[in-house]
Amino acid sequence: MNPHIVELWGIMAKGWAAGDAHAFASVFAADVEFVTVRGEEHHGREAVEGSHATLFATTYNRTLLKPEVRLVRELADGFALVHALSTVYPVGITTHAQALVRCGPNGWSIVAFHNMIPGGTPR
Template sequence: MTHQEISALWDVMSEAWAAGDAQAFATVFDPEVEFVTVRGEEHHGRDAVEKSHAALFTTIYQGTLLKPEVRLVRELAEGLCLVHATTTVYPAGITTHAQAVVRCGRAGWSIVAFHNMIPGGTR
């Protein structure tokens, strides 16, 4: 497990966000991911994550950038890590904090659980 390999997942998200490419954005998530949005909405599976982000990329977040910072990677078991990451959406200035569980499988690292929130006072 390396911090760099796991941070690369957020780099993919950032690049896909800038391109408005929901399909590429969703590739970092496990096909069976459990994803909770900043609004508390639950998305089950990669397809649902892709669909919800496709809507964001063609409406309120069209033309925006996502700057991630992976702040913590803690190994929970071999091939399984807890991750804390912050992201800021520009130019909106919205900063989110995510807690994720990532797993290393045959295809490499993927996010199997993701809970995103906007910390109090940063709206």
């Protein structure tokens, strides 16, 4: 697995643990398309940052995100498909994300992200 791609999820986890929405969102491209577990669509990194700032100040305050990248499949030069599971502790919610990542002039970033709760009801 490409360690630079896997590290994107590590950066997300560090931002989550710090309650830092800016750090969490830093791995997403400026024009990312992000779908939440509730099916809400966020267009752009700023929208992802804003929604997570609210989550970190309320529902997910003082929680941890433990990601596990399960698949990295190169699709074309500079593009890869990623599947990742992430568990939120101590809440106990596990999500499954499918993402498209792109390597640009500043390295890898997530350009599309769709998150869901497998077999569960979104909260």
